[in-house]
Amino acid sequence: MKNKRLDWLDAIRGIGAIMVMILHLWEKHLEQMSTPHSIINVIIDFLIRGAYDFGKIGVVLFFAVSGFVIPYSLLRYKNKNITRFIISRFFRLYPLYWVSIILAIIFVNDSFSAKQLIANVTMFQGFLFIDNILGAYWTLQIELAFYILCVFLFMFKSLQKDYMVILNIYGWTVLALALGIIRSITGIEMPVALPLGLAVMFFGLAFRKYKFKEGSINTKTMYITLLSFLILMVPISFCAYSDSWYKYVMTYTIALLSFILLARSSNKKYTILSFLGKISYSVYLLHPIFALAVYDRLIKTEFGEIVGSYSIIVLAIICALIAATIFYYVVEKPMVKFGRFLTRKISNPDKSQISSSVYETKPKVM
Structure with missing residues (x-):
């Protein structure tokens, strides 16, 4: 059977990116509304x-997809797997991430310290207990932790x-x-999201x-x-997120x-969701x-x-998708391609030795 790209994985990534963007825009909408408790706002909220x-x-969908595809990029080679993995992941993540930092500094957040900027450039700022320049960066540190694992x-x-x-x-x-228990007893905000994200990624691999x-x-x-994970989500959520514990249980279950x-x-x-999946990293960043x-x-x-707030939300989504498409083709895709070129140059393997993408495999019937 000929290898084919798994469109459903791209579709999940596309759905995930759009969901994150809609939530953030909705929160902006509520901040600006003089009548946030109108019937339509209450229903949509x-x-x-x-x-x-x-x-x-x-985000949980993103993590599950990462678990499904990322380890395969280590296992699919016959030699120099780790070197290739590091190179491919570097060019997949960092170039566009650095571009997003530059754009964020220009258009969004110009109140940062040199220490914060340097830490954010490494993408390890969360492990250094330094704030993200953009809030969306928090998930990237969990991704990095999974790669290292x-x-x-x-x-x-x-x-x-x-x-x-x-x-x-x-x-x-x-x-x-x-x-979560420590957080509940001491009030210290322990990083519960990190092990939960890793558990979801390993679920994706399983x-x-x-x-x-x-x-x-x-x-x-x-x-x-x-089932065991979802059952344990109840005490985890209750201890770590007592005010809205049920939301976390429902969120992880639905995802x-x-x-x-x-x-x-x-x-x-x-077709459409698959394309959104291809540009999902650009959309997210x-x-x-x-x-x-x-x-x-x-x-x-x-x-x-x-035109009203709802029309502005739609316009903002369109602008984001256009920008993400441009940066995908100008930055992300060329850098990913260059990373693949470098991995092939390491030992000049036979082309039949690897798939062109971690999204490609020979699926078997379940």
């Missing part, structure tokens, strides 16, 4: 963040082992519970192994693991079940600049008063 968090559902497990030949993947899901979930029969993970193991349902429709084509900033600047103008 409930649908977006009443019983769950629309944006965090998108994957490399570590690969070095010890554990990334391929099913039991280690399952053990990581349970281990990071239990750590999240421990941090689901890949299950879906494509790349190991011995069966249906029973997969769904017992999922993971949606991920599984979309995976089961993997034979379908998602640039929407605070080209969506939120556009909204802020237009909503207070005469034009904004005439």
Whole structure:
């Protein structure tokens, strides 16, 4: 069977990026409204963040997709895997990220210190307890932690082992519970989101192994693991996020079940969503600049008063998608291509030795 790109994964990423952007724009909308408690606002607000968090559902979907595809980029090569992995991930993440920092400084946040700027350039600012220049950067540190873990497990030949993947899901979930308890008792804001994000990513990896029969993970193991995670989300959320604990339980439940349902429709084509998935990293990084900033600047103008906030939200989304598309083709795609060129130059492997994308595989029927 010929390799094909997994459109449903792109579709999930596209959905996730749009959900995050809609949540942030909706929060901007409520800040500007003189009647935020009107009936229509109350209804929409409930649908977006009443019983769950629309944006965090998108983030959890991102994490699950990362777990599904990222480890494969380590395992698919026959030699020099770690070097290739580091190079490909560097050119995938950093060039566009640095561009977003420059744009953020110009258009959004000019009140930062040299220390904050240097830390943000590394993308490790969260581990250094230094604020992000843009709030959206917080998820990138969790991604980096997952990459480091994957490399570590690969070095010890554990990334391929099913039991280690399952053990990581349970281990990071239990750590999240421990941090949540500490947070509840001491009031110290422990980083509960980090182990939860890692648990979701390893769930994505386990689901890949299950879906494509790349190991011995069966249906029973997969769904017992999922159920155990969702059950533990109740005390984790209650301890760490007591005021809105039910939202976190609902958010993670909806996100993971949606991920599984979309995976089961993997034979379908998602033309528009697939394209949004391809530009999703650009959308995620640039929407605070080209969506939120556009909204802020237009909503207070005469034009904004005439067309209304909802129209400005739509216009801001369109601007963000146009900007993301441009930066995808001008920055992101060329840098990813250059990263692949460098990985091929390392040892000049036979082209049949690798797939052109971690999204490509030979899917098997479930």
